[in-house]
Amino acid sequence: MLSLTLLSIPLIASILLLFSRGNLSRNLALVFTIAQLIFTAYAYTVFKNEGSQAFEFLASWSVKPVLNIHFAMDGMSLVMIMLTNLLLPLIVLSGYNREIERPHIFYSLMLFMQFALNGVFISFDGFIYYIFWELALIPIYFIAFNWGGENRAKVTLKFFIYTLAGSLLMLFAFLFLYNGSPAHSLDWVSLTNNPACSCNQTWLFWLFFIAFAIKIPIIPFHTWQPDTYTTAPTQGTMLLSGIMLKMGTYSLLRWLIPIVPAGVAEWQYVAITLSVIGIVYASVIAIMQKDLKRLLAYSSIAHVGLISAGIFALNLTGFQGSMVQMFAHGINVVGLFYCADIIMNRTKHGEIEGLGGIRLLAPQFATWFMIIILGSVALPLTNGFVGEFMLLFSVYQYNTWLSVFAGLTIILGAVYMLRMYQKMVLGSALKESLVFPDLYWNEKIVLVTIGILIFVMGVFPAPIMELTEPVLKNLIK
Amino acid sequence: MNTLIYTSILGFLCMVLEIFNVRKLIVPVLVLGLAVIFGLNLADWNSNQSFFNNMVRIDNFSVAFSGLAIFVTLLVFILATDYYAADQNHISDYMAILTFILVGALMMFNYANLTMLFLGIETLSIALYVMAGSKRFDIRSNEAGFKYFLMGSFASGFLLFGIALIYGASGSFDLGKIADYTIQNQQNISPLFYTGMFLVVFAMLFKVSAAPFHFWAPDVYHGSPALVTAYMSTLVKIAAFAAFYKLMSTTFFYTFEKVAPMLNVVAIITLAVGNLMALAQTNFKRLLAYSGISHAGYLMLIILTAKNQTAGALFYYSLAYSLSTLAAFAVAIPVFSATKSEDINSFNGLAKKNPMQAAALSMAMIGLAGIPPFAGFLGKYYIFTEALQSDYFYTTLIAIVASMIGVYYYFKVILAMYGQAANEAKVEQSFNYNLVLWICIVLSILFGILPGPILNIF
Numbered sequence: 001m002l003s004l005t006l007l008s009i010p011l012i013a014s015i016l017l018l019f020s021r022g023n024l025s026r027n028l029a030l031v032f033t034i035a036q037l038i039f040t041a042y043a044y045t046v047f048k049n050e051g052s053q054a055f056e057f058l059a060s061w062s063v064k065p066v067l068n069i070h071f072a073m074d075g076m077s078l079v080m081i082m083l084t085n086l087l088l089p090l091i092v093l094s095g096y097n098r099e100i101e102r103p104h105i106f107y108s109l110m111l112f113m114q115f116a117l118n119g120v121f122i123s124f125d126g127f128i129y130y131i132f133w134e135l136a137l138i139p140i141y142f143i144a145f146n147w148g149g150e151n152r153a154k155v156t157l158k159f160f161i162y163t164l165a166g167s168l169l170m171l172f173a174f175l176f177l178y179n180g181s182p183a184h185s186l187d188w189v190s191l192t193n194n195p196a197c198s199c200n201q202t203w204l205f206w207l208f209f210i211a212f213a214i215k216i217p218i219i220p221f222h223t224w225q226p227d228t229y230t231t232a233p234t235q236g237t238m239l240l241s242g243i244m245l246k247m248g249t250y251s252l253l254r255w256l257i258p259i260v261p262a263g264v265a266e267w268q269y270v271a272i273t274l275s276v277i278g279i280v281y282a283s284v285i286a287i288m289q290k291d292l293k294r295l296l297a298y299s300s301i302a303h304v305g306l307i308s309a310g311i312f313a314l315n316l317t318g319f320q321g322s323m324v325q326m327f328a329h330g331i332n333v334v335g336l337f338y339c340a341d342i343i344m345n346r347t348k349h350g351e352i353e354g355l356g357g358i359r360l361l362a363p364q365f366a367t368w369f370m371i372i373i374l375g376s377v378a379l380p381l382t383n384g385f386v387g388e389f390m391l392l393f394s395v396y397q398y399n400t401w402l403s404v405f406a407g408l409t410i411i412l413g414a415v416y417m418l419r420m421y422q423k424m425v426l427g428s429a430l431k432e433s434l435v436f437p438d439l440y441w442n443e444k445i446v447l448v449t450i451g452i453l454i455f456v457m458g459v460f461p462a463p464i465m466e467l468t469e470p471v472l473k474n475l476i477k
Numbered sequence: 478m479n480t481l482i483y484t485s486i487l488g489f490l491c492m493v494l495e496i497f498n499v500r501k502l503i504v505p506v507l508v509l510g511l512a513v514i515f516g517l518n519l520a521d522w523n524s525n526q527s528f529f530n531n532m533v534r535i536d537n538f539s540v541a542f543s544g545l546a547i548f549v550t551l552l553v554f555i556l557a558t559d560y561y562a563a564d565q566n567h568i569s570d571y572m573a574i575l576t577f578i579l580v581g582a583l584m585m586f587n588y589a590n591l592t593m594l595f596l597g598i599e600t601l602s603i604a605l606y607v608m609a610g611s612k613r614f615d616i617r618s619n620e621a622g623f624k625y626f627l628m629g630s631f632a633s634g635f636l637l638f639g640i641a642l643i644y645g646a647s648g649s650f651d652l653g654k655i656a657d658y659t660i661q662n663q664q665n666i667s668p669l670f671y672t673g674m675f676l677v678v679f680a681m682l683f684k685v686s687a688a689p690f691h692f693w694a695p696d697v698y699h700g701s702p703a704l705v706t707a708y709m710s711t712l713v714k715i716a717a718f719a720a721f722y723k724l725m726s727t728t729f730f731y732t733f734e735k736v737a738p739m740l741n742v743v744a745i746i747t748l749a750v751g752n753l754m755a756l757a758q759t760n761f762k763r764l765l766a767y768s769g770i771s772h773a774g775y776l777m778l779i780i781l782t783a784k785n786q787t788a789g790a791l792f793y794y795s796l797a798y799s800l801s802t803l804a805a806f807a808v809a810i811p812v813f814s815a816t817k818s819e820d821i822n823s824f825n826g827l828a829k830k831n832p833m834q835a836a837a838l839s840m841a842m843i844g845l846a847g848i849p850p851f852a853g854f855l856g857k858y859y860i861f862t863e864a865l866q867s868d869y870f871y872t873t874l875i876a877i878v879a880s881m882i883g884v885y886y887y888f889k890v891i892l893a894m895y896g897q898a899a900n901e902a903k904v905e906q907s908f909n910y911n912l913v914l915w916i917c918i919v920l921s922i923l924f925g926i927l928p929g930p931i932l933n934i935f
């Protein structure tokens with residue numbers, strides 16, 4: 001029943017929030033997200049006693065067509081649930097000293113998003129999974145559209161249609177599998193036990209892969225991403241980059257690899273090559289960016305490119321590395337976008353050039369920003385290091401040359417990140433009139449939490465590996 | 478049978494009330510009467526009776542669709558209270574004719590004989606020609622009525638000629654007996670019969686506005702008064718599809734293979750034309766007309782799979798489509814009258830002026846686009862599973878691509894409401910419009926979440 005609890009808290013909260021006004025909305029949102037976090041922590045503590053599919057919930061939804069509800073959690077789901085529910089309170093808190101119009105709708109959409117994301121990660125039936133996958137798109141569209149920056153109508157529509165197009169391809173794949181399966185069931189267990197004939201897996205792979213590749217995004221399906229990240233309000237970008245794109249990488253492990261194993265084996269080299277091309281391409285583009293948010297957007301493409309490359313290496317190191325890195329990247333990218341937002345909010349300046357000397361005015365901010373950057377460029381002892389090391393190693397096991405190119409992400413990442421930091425934060429202020437108050441209490445809580453997590457995970461990544469190891473070992477077979 | 482008789486009486490009652498000069502009572506009496514008839518209709522569930530030498534047959538199929546039609550009419554009549562508030566002089570005429578449209582639709586659900594089908598279609602159509610042209614001083618409305626009449630009479634001619642040829646071949650008008658004829662003479666079915674069958678199918682394709690028989694739809698939808706357009710795009714479409722489905726799943730069951738390839742092509746063309754043409758529309762009513770054509774394309778997939786008894790899917794999809802469309806009109810009609818324009822631009826900035834209406838219209842559009850959790854999504858899902866099961870692989874694929882395109886034009890309306898600066902016009906919201914609006918939205922979500930009872934109704 002715990003899985004239902006985890007779904008119902010954000011859903012109820014999102015409905016309740018519609019009736020609140022003003023500051024009450026954000027306080028309520030914070031309370032509910034923290035409650036959700038507590039339940040998640042509880043789930044983590046009792047998870048070990050529960051067997052491979054914990055907190056299972058099975059029900060029939062409709063008899064014809066056969067639709068079933070199947071919620072459960074295994075180690076992989078739990079890690080993603082933990083990431084989602086850990087980041088949500090931070091994202092809510094990050095908006096505390098910002099002016100947000102119509103906060104009740106804003107936070108209601110955000111909690112609805114949390115509901116959908118939780119649903120995606122605990123669904124073990126293809127149909128219900130698809131529903132949650134689509135549901136996650138609606139609130140983030142409206143968040144980006146209603147509270148976004150310039151050109152939002154065009155950008156967000158592109159984002160919506162792009163991702164929906166991918167989803168519909170996936171829908172077609174699910175329909176085909178539904179039709180082919182003997183019991184007309186889309187249950188994960190039956191789908192993995194009765195894979196489709198490999199003649200069909202060849203093209204089924206592409207339907208699934210494109211849907212996930214758009215969400216992740218893997219080159220050449222990434223064109224919606226930089227615009228959307230720049231246009232969306234910061235909290236929307238945090239949701240998108242921190243959690244939503246993990247839906248794609250998670251789904252590779254959860255659905256693509258077990259359901260169409262022959263297709264994956266056949267197209268592995270294309271997928272991994274695309275991912276590695278994405279890493280190099282995005283890193284190079286990131287170096288040339290003048291705008292801070294766009295730089296972060298491209299760096300995000302590079303990082304998730306490495307995650308998907310590791311997944312498509314199809315070995316245990318890669319799988320585990322990807323889980324660790326999904327968690328780490330989620331935390332880091334939220335921190336990075338928050339820092340970018342703090343800078344842009346105070347200086348009204350989003351360009352990398354033409355700023356400087358922030359460190360002199362706001363030493364605390366500069367320190368925590370540095371820590372997050374270090375995590376993101378994968379310095380040893382930070383969380384980015386563990387994951388990226390494992391991922392690179394797994395790609396190396398697949399092909400030496402690819403791993404060399406994939407390794408560029410660390411070097412190039414250090415180049416653009418540190419250069420950006422140097423130009424914006426260090427040195428003396430280029431603008432005489434620069435006023436930069438140091439961190440407010442809520443900003444401090446968010447950044448300190450993220451900073452601590454970066455170190456704790458960097459030194460002690462074992463819990464995530466332990467959680468996911470049995471599931472991923474199964475996947476290898 | 479009660480349903481049909483009492484609804485006709487209700488229509489006459491309208492005119493009688495006019496004689497006694499109690500115009501104010503007309504709409505309340507109609508709404509109340511329809512609510513009672515709705516209940517009477519449900520009492521016929523599982524009764525399976527036939528009347529007048531098997532001219533009319535009441536079975537669960539007809540009861541379910543009659544219930545849906547009465548419900549839709551009820552909602553439209555609630556809208557009519559305010560819509561015709563300024564035109565009290567003619568209200569009895571309008572309401573009586575609208576009621577007779579329902580009578581025609583009921584006949585199209587109940588028929589067990591081709592003559593009865595023809596009578597139903599004519600009752601519905603003639604009343605509709607009049608309603609389409611009912612804004613007498615508006616040139617577009619005149620055009621709509623005239624165009625619809627001309628095109629419609631051609632279709633009726635096709636239908637009648639087809640029925641005559643079928644009668645010539647099989648010697649009967651009765652659905653069951655015609656089907657018997659096709660079984661008994663499997664090897665040597667007369668070419669007359671096939672010619673007749675194709676003519677009847679063409680006529681039905683015209684009525685459901687499937688491409689390439691769709692040319693009347695955009696102009697007629699555009700020109701007709703908004704309330705009539707709402708009625709046309711819901712009730713009339715449901716009636717036409719239900720009648721078509723009944724024909725294909727009973728009478729032409731054994732000769733279905735002959736028309737299947739043609740219907741398949743028609744479905745593909747309809748999906749393509751409806752969705753692609755909708756992209757370029759700037760008028761909201763025309764947009765909904767093309768959206769209606771594209772939904773006709775999805776419903777054509779059900780006609781294609783009629784052999785597998787997919788009436789449940791037809792019913793569910795019709796319900797989902799009607800709820801979303803009616804909700805859209807319940808927002809649009811007050812906006813049209815406030816802005817004196819029927820363009821998508823007239824919704825500009827509605828989110829700032831009337832946030833609730835804007836939210837509801839967004840939900841209606843998302844429902845029409847077929848995105849969960851609305852009933853429209855599950856309806857599409859069901860249709861696609863059925864189509865794949867019958868091996869219409871590429872048609873399903875095209876239908877899915879069509880849904881992608883659909884998202885774009887439905888979102889144009891949402892973009893106008895949320896993204897554009899507000900126009901000056903002040904939109905007044907009355908209780909009746911809001912009532913219909915929220916009934917539709919709530920039911921649309923409810924059936925999307927709990928589809929069981931409706932999906933497995935048959």
